[in-house]
Amino acid sequence: MKQGIGILLILGLFFISGGMKGQEVSDDITDYFNLSLEELMNMEIVAVSKKAESSFDAPLASSIITREEIINSGATTIEEVFRLVPGFIVREESNGNYDIHVRGNDNVPPGNFSFFSENTMSLVMIDGRKVFNNMNGGTFWETLPVSVTDVERIEVIRGASTALYGPNAVSGVINIITKKSTDERVSVDGNVQVGNAKTTIADLGVNMTSANEKLQTRISGNFEQRDRFETDYYAWVNGEYGHYSELVDYLNDNDVEVGSSKYADQELAKKRNGVNGWMQYDFNEHVSWSVYGGYQKSQAQVVSIETSLSQLSFRESESFNFNTQAQIHGLSVQFSGNSGTQDIYKGSEGIWKYDMRNLDAVIEYDWSLGDITLRPGMSYQHSVYSDLPYTKGESEGMGYLNDEVTLTNFAYYLRGDYRVSEKLRLIAALRMDHYNKPADAYFTYQVIGTYKPNDKNLFRASYARANRGPVMVDYYSDYNSWSTEKDYYLQAVGNENMDLPTSDVWEVGYRGQLSERFQLDVEGFYNSTQDFTSFEPTVDLSQGFVHVVYQYQNISVKAKQLGATASMLYAPTKKLKLRAWATVQKTELKDFAKKEVPMIVYPDAGQFENPVYVQVDETHEQTPAFFGGVSANYRPMDKLNIFTSLNFVSEQTYQHDYEYSQYHFFASQMNPDYTGSGVAQVSAKAIVNAKVSYKLYKNSSVFVNMRNALGSESPEFGFADHTKGLYLVGLNINL
Numbered sequence: 001m002k003q004g005i006g007i008l009l010i011l012g013l014f015f016i017s018g019g020m021k022g023q024e025v026s027d028d029i030t031d032y033f034n035l036s037l038e039e040l041m042n043m044e045i046v047a048v049s050k051k052a053e054s055s056f057d058a059p060l061a062s063s064i065i066t067r068e069e070i071i072n073s074g075a076t077t078i079e080e081v082f083r084l085v086p087g088f089i090v091r092e093e094s095n096g097n098y099d100i101h102v103r104g105n106d107n108v109p110p111g112n113f114s115f116f117s118e119n120t121m122s123l124v125m126i127d128g129r130k131v132f133n134n135m136n137g138g139t140f141w142e143t144l145p146v147s148v149t150d151v152e153r154i155e156v157i158r159g160a161s162t163a164l165y166g167p168n169a170v171s172g173v174i175n176i177i178t179k180k181s182t183d184e185r186v187s188v189d190g191n192v193q194v195g196n197a198k199t200t201i202a203d204l205g206v207n208m209t210s211a212n213e214k215l216q217t218r219i220s221g222n223f224e225q226r227d228r229f230e231t232d233y234y235a236w237v238n239g240e241y242g243h244y245s246e247l248v249d250y251l252n253d254n255d256v257e258v259g260s261s262k263y264a265d266q267e268l269a270k271k272r273n274g275v276n277g278w279m280q281y282d283f284n285e286h287v288s289w290s291v292y293g294g295y296q297k298s299q300a301q302v303v304s305i306e307t308s309l310s311q312l313s314f315r316e317s318e319s320f321n322f323n324t325q326a327q328i329h330g331l332s333v334q335f336s337g338n339s340g341t342q343d344i345y346k347g348s349e350g351i352w353k354y355d356m357r358n359l360d361a362v363i364e365y366d367w368s369l370g371d372i373t374l375r376p377g378m379s380y381q382h383s384v385y386s387d388l389p390y391t392k393g394e395s396e397g398m399g400y401l402n403d404e405v406t407l408t409n410f411a412y413y414l415r416g417d418y419r420v421s422e423k424l425r426l427i428a429a430l431r432m433d434h435y436n437k438p439a440d441a442y443f444t445y446q447v448i449g450t451y452k453p454n455d456k457n458l459f460r461a462s463y464a465r466a467n468r469g470p471v472m473v474d475y476y477s478d479y480n481s482w483s484t485e486k487d488y489y490l491q492a493v494g495n496e497n498m499d500l501p502t503s504d505v506w507e508v509g510y511r512g513q514l515s516e517r518f519q520l521d522v523e524g525f526y527n528s529t530q531d532f533t534s535f536e537p538t539v540d541l542s543q544g545f546v547h548v549v550y551q552y553q554n555i556s557v558k559a560k561q562l563g564a565t566a567s568m569l570y571a572p573t574k575k576l577k578l579r580a581w582a583t584v585q586k587t588e589l590k591d592f593a594k595k596e597v598p599m600i601v602y603p604d605a606g607q608f609e610n611p612v613y614v615q616v617d618e619t620h621e622q623t624p625a626f627f628g629g630v631s632a633n634y635r636p637m638d639k640l641n642i643f644t645s646l647n648f649v650s651e652q653t654y655q656h657d658y659e660y661s662q663y664h665f666f667a668s669q670m671n672p673d674y675t676g677s678g679v680a681q682v683s684a685k686a687i688v689n690a691k692v693s694y695k696l697y698k699n700s701s702v703f704v705n706m707r708n709a710l711g712s713e714s715p716e717f718g719f720a721d722h723t724k725g726l727y728l729v730g731l732n733i734n735l
Contacts, residue, residue, distance in 0.1 A: 059427055059448045059460055061087070061158040061509055061523040061565070067179065070148055071732060072633055072643045074691030074705040076193070076201055077224075078148055078176065079141045083647045083689070086521075086567040086581035087158040087172075089627050091649070091716040092723045094312065095197050095226040095269035097302045098141065099717050102158055102172035103525070104585060104623030108532050108559050109592060110655040111678070113306040116535070117622075117654075121468055121501070123161070123169040126176045127292065129323040129336040130360055132168055134383045134407060135344065136305075137471040143317045143342075144176075145274035145294035147222035149191050149203035152179040158565070159525060160466035160505040163429035163446040166379060166411060167469030170503050170529075178292075180280065181207040181216035193705060193730025197269070198227040204733070218278045228269040228301065229724040233310040236658040237667070239675040241722075247309040250663040256309060262347035264314075269721075272298035292323040303720055305345040305352060306657070311719035314346040319356075330366035335359075350479065351399040354387040375415040383407045385472050397480055400492070405476040408436045409469065425450045433467075437475040438498060442467050457512040468501040474533055474552045488546035488601060492535075495552045503529040519569040529559045537599040539608050546608060548601060557592040559620065561585055575635050582628030587620040594618075595660040602662065611660075621653035639695040647687045654680040654718025680718035687712060699734035 055064055063085050075081045079098040082088040089101040099106075100119055107117045120137030123130065126146060133140050154176050161169040179189070190204035205220035232241040237248045244263040247256045256262070273296070280290035297318045307313045319340025326333045337359040345352035364377035386404035391397065413431035420426055427448040434441045446464035453459075479492035509523035534555045540547040563585025570578045597612035631645035658664055659678030667674045688710050693703035704727075711725035 056458060056511060056513075057425075057450070057452070059425065059450045060161070060462060061507060061521075061525075063156045063158075063567075065154045065156070067152050069633075070151055070154075071191075072641055072691065072693070073631070073645065074643060074689060074703070074707065075148060076199075076705070076707065076726075076728070077141070078144060078146070078151065078154075080707070081148065081151075081154060082156075082174075083629060083687075084579075084631065084645065085154075085156055086628070087565045087583050088156075089624065089649065090647070093303045093717050093720040094228050094301050095199070095721070095723075095726065096224070097270055097300050099303065100139075100141070101623070103561070103563065103565075103583065104587060105171060105527075105529060105559050105561060105620075107622040107654065108529075108589070108620065109534055109555060109557055110589075110620065110622055110653075111595060111657060111660050113535060113657045114303055114311060115305050117303060119171075120471070121168065121170040121503075122172045122174065123165055123167075124174045124176070125165075127178055127323055128175065128325070128334055128362075129292075129321070130166075130168075130381075132469075133342075134356070134358065134471055135342070135354065135385060136473045137168075137468070140298075140300075140315070140317060140342075142270055142272050142298040142300040142302075143296055143319065145276055145296040145319075145321060146176065146178055146220075147191075147201075147203045147224070147274065149189060149205055149222065150178045150220050150276060152177050158523070159462070159507055160446065160464035160503060160527070162444040162466035163413065163431045163464060164415065166381075166431070167409065167433060167442075167467055167500070170466040170468055170501070178276075178278065179205065179207075179218065180278070181209045181218055183209065183213070185209055185211075188733060188735045190733040191730065192733075193703075193728040195705070195726055195728030197229055197724075197726060198225065199726060199728065200225050201728075201730075214282050216280045216282075218276075220276045221274065223273045225271045226269045227267045228721055230722055231266045233263075233266075233312060234719040235310060235676075236308075236656075236678060237663065237676045239677045244310070249308050250658055250661050251308045253663070260347065262307070262309070262313070264347065266301075268299065268301060270298075270300045272296065272300070286329045287327065289326045290324065294321045295319070296321075299346075303717060305348075307345065307348075308658075311656075312721070315342065315344040316346050317342045330368075332362075332364045332366075334362045349398070350481070351387055351390050351395055353390045354385050354399075354401065355389060356386075357384045358382070371419040373417040375417075376413070377415075378412045379410075381407075381409040383472075400479045401472065401476055402478050402480075403476065405472055406436065407470055407472065407475075410434045423452050425452075435470055435500075437470050437496065438500065440499075442500060442502075456514075458510070460507075460509045460511070462505075462507045464505045466503050466505065470500060474498055477552060488548055488603070490548045490550075492550045493552070498533065498552065498554050499531040501529060501531045501533065503527050517571050520566070521568070522564065522566045524564045526562050527560070529561075530557075532557060532559070537611060539599060539601060539610050541608055546601060546603065548599070555593060556615075558590045559587055560590060561587040561623075577633045578630070579632075580628070580630040582626065584626050585623065586625060587623050588617065589620050590617050592616050592618060598660045598662045598665050600662050600665075602666075622655070624650040624652045626650040639701075641693045641701075642690075643692075644688070644690045647689075649685055649716070651684045652682040652718075654682055656680075656719065680715070682716070682718055683714050685712060685714055685716060693732065697735075699732075701732045702730070703732060704729055 083090045091099045118138035124139045157173040161173045187207045192202045201224050203222040207218045245258045276294040278292045282288045299316045321338035323336040339357045343353040359382045362379045367374045387399035387401045391399040411433040415429040418426045429446040431444045448462040450460045475494045477494040481490040505527040507525045511521045531554045537550045565583040567581035593613040594616050596614045599611045600609040627649045629647040634642045656678040691705045693701040695701045707726040713722045
C-alpha cells in the first residue's frame with residue numbers, strides 16, 4: 001500500500017512539473033542548477049591540490065556537492081548527501097544513521113566483529129579540521145557539530161591522498177566546507193521539518209558582515225531527533241527479529257534482563273544538537289585570520305562496538321571543538337582540535353567510556369618559481385584517551401584501556417606542481433610520518449600527470465601509496481575479565497608490533513564536455529591493500545586455568561580491487577538537469593586465513609581448542625559489485641523546484657563473528673531445527689527520494705520531502721534495522 005502511494009506521488013510530481021510554464025530564476029543567490037555546463041565544469045575546488053582551481057582541471061577523481069544541490073535534494077543529514085556522490089556506498093543502519101564507504105574494501109577480513117565494518121580508510125574534515133575517532137577508527141557521523149544548513153559545499157576526492165592530507169586518506173577525502181557570511185549586513189538561513197517516526201529536524205544560522213566588510217561572523221545551532229522504524233533486534237542465536245529480552249549473549253550464554261541499561265530507549269535512533277560560532281577578519285587581500293568554535297551532544301543507536309547480543313548498540317558523545325586559521329601571503333597556519341567524553345557501548349558491563357583530547361597543527365607555504373609551485377609543510381598530531389575516571393571503585397580494571405594513553409604523529413612533506421606546457425601538468429607529493437605507535441616511520445608518495453589537449457577534454461593518471469593511521473585499541477587494549485562460573489580468564493590485548501594498513505593505488509581518468517549539454521567523467525582504479533588488523537583468539541592452559549586471549553594483529557590477507565566509476569551530467573534544457581553515476585568493482589582476497597573451526601572453550605566437556613584456519617583466495621562479497629544512482633532537478637518556474645533521485649546497490653554478503661563462534665558451531669551440529677546465523681544476504685535495493693519545494697518569499701520555501709519514497713523495507717546493512725519510508729514537511733529559510 002505504501003509503495004503504491006509513493007509511486008503515485010512521484011508520478012504526480014512529474015506530471016505536475018511537465019505542465020508548468022517556465023520563468024527566469026531569481027538572482028538573489030548563486031543558483032548552481034541554473035549555471036551552464038561550462039560554468040559548472042569550471043567551479044572552484046580546493047581539496048584536490050590544496051589551492052583553488054577549476055574543478056575541470058582537478059588532477060584526481062573528485063566531486064563537488066554545492067549548497068543548493070544539498071538543499072534541493074532533500075538530504076536530511078550530511079551523511080545522506082553522499083548518496084549524490086559517485087563512488088560512495090551509503091547504507092542506512094537505523095533511521096538517520098548510515099554506514100559510508102568510498103569504493104569499498106569494507107569489513108576486511110569478513111567474519112570479524114561489528115566494529116571492523118566501520119570505514120577507517122577515509123579522512124573526513126570540516127574546514128580542514130580532521131574528524132576521526134582515534135579509539136577504534138572511523139567517523140562518528142552523529143558527532144559532527146554542523147548540519148546540512150551549515151554546509152556551503154562538500155568537496156570529495158576518491159582514492160588515495162595520504163601524501164597530501166596525512167594518514168587515513170586511503171580510499172578518499174571528504175572536506176565539508178561550512179557556510180560563511182554573505183555580502184549582506186545581516187542574513188538568516190535555516191530549516192525545520194517534521195515527519196513520521198517522530199522525526200524532527202531544525203537548524204538556524206545568523207550571518208553578519210561589518211560595514212567595511214573586513215569582519216564576518218556566523219552563529220548557528222541545530223537539533224535532530226528520530227525514532228527507529230521498529231523496536232525489534234536481530235538475535236544471532238535464532239536468526240529472527242524480536243524484543244531485546246529475547247536476545248542471548250553468545251559469548252557467555254547469558255540472557256538480557258528486562259530493563260537492561262543497554263536498551264534503555266530501544267525506540268530511539270538518533271538524538272543530536274550542536275552550536276557553532278565562526279569569525280573571520282580580513283586585514284587585506286593577502287592576510288586573514290579566522291576562528292571557529294563548536295559544541296555537540298549526541299546519542300545514536302548504530303552498528304558499532306561488538307555487543308555479542310545483536311548488531312545495534314548505543315553510543316553517546318559530548319565534545320567541544322575549535323579551529324583557527326591564518327593566511328599570510330603564501331603562508332598558511334592551522335591549529336585545531338576537540339575534547340570531550342564518549343561512551344561507545346552505553347550500558348555495557350565493561351567500561352567503554354573515556355575522555356579524549358585531540359590537537360592538530362599544520363603549517364604550509366606556497367612558493368612559486370615560474371611554472372613550478374612548491375608547497376612544503378609540517379604537521380603535528382597529539383591524541384590522548386583515558387578511561388581512568390570511569391574505572392574506579394567497583395569498576396576498577398573493567399575498562400578497555402585501563403590507562404591514559406597517547407598517540408602522536410609528526411610529519412613533514414612536500415608537494416610540487418609543474419606546468420610543463422599549456423597541455424601537460426605533472427604533480428608529485430612526498431610525505432614522511434613519524435608515529436609513537438608504531439615506532440616505524442612511514443613514507444607515502446603520490447605521482448600525478450594530466451594532459452589537456454583542449455579546453456573540453458582532460459586525461460589524468462596517478463599512482464600513490466597511502467596508509468591508515470594508528471588507533472588506540474590496536475596498540476593499547478588491556479581488557480581483563482575473570483569468569484568465576486566458567487573458571488576462565490579472558491583478555492583483549494593490544495599489540496605494539498603491528499604495522500599500519502597500507503594501500504598502493506593506480507588510477508586513470510578522463511573528463512570531458514562532449515557538447516554544450518553533456519559532460520562525462522570516467523575513472524578506472526586498481527588498489528592492493530595489506531596489513532589489515534584483526535582480533536584473533538587463542539586458548540592457553542599452561543597456567544592451570546583456562547586463559548583466553550584475544551589479541552589485535554596484522555593478518556596475511558591482501559585485498560586487490562579493480563573497478564571503474566562513470567558519471568555524467570546532461571542538461572536538455574535550462575529547466576532540467578540530469579545526473580547519472582555508477583561504479584562497478586571486484587575485490588579479491590588473497591591468502592586469507594579463513595576460520596574453519598572456531599575456538600572451543602567447553603569446560604563441562606573438558607574441551608579446549610584453538611581455532612583452525614585454512615588459507616584461501618576468495619571474492620570479497622561485502623562490498624557490492626555495482627552501485628550508483630540517477631537524479632533529476634527540474635525547475636519549471638521560478639518558485640517551484642522538483643528534485644528526484646534513485647540510488648541502487650547490488651546484493652552483498654555480510655559475515656559476522658557469530659558465524660565462527662562455538663555457540664553457532666555446537667548449535668548447528670546438535671539441533672536440527674537450529675536457525676541462528678551470522679551471515680546476512682543483503683538483497684539488492686533501489687531507493688527513491690524526492691523533494692518538492694515552493695518559494696514563498698525571497699529564497700524561503702515550503703516543501704514536501706520523501707526519503708525512501710516507495711517504502712522499501714529490506715535492511716540495507718547486515719542484521720541492522722528494516723528501513724522504511726520517511727515523509728516530512730518543512731520550511732527552508734533564506735533571508
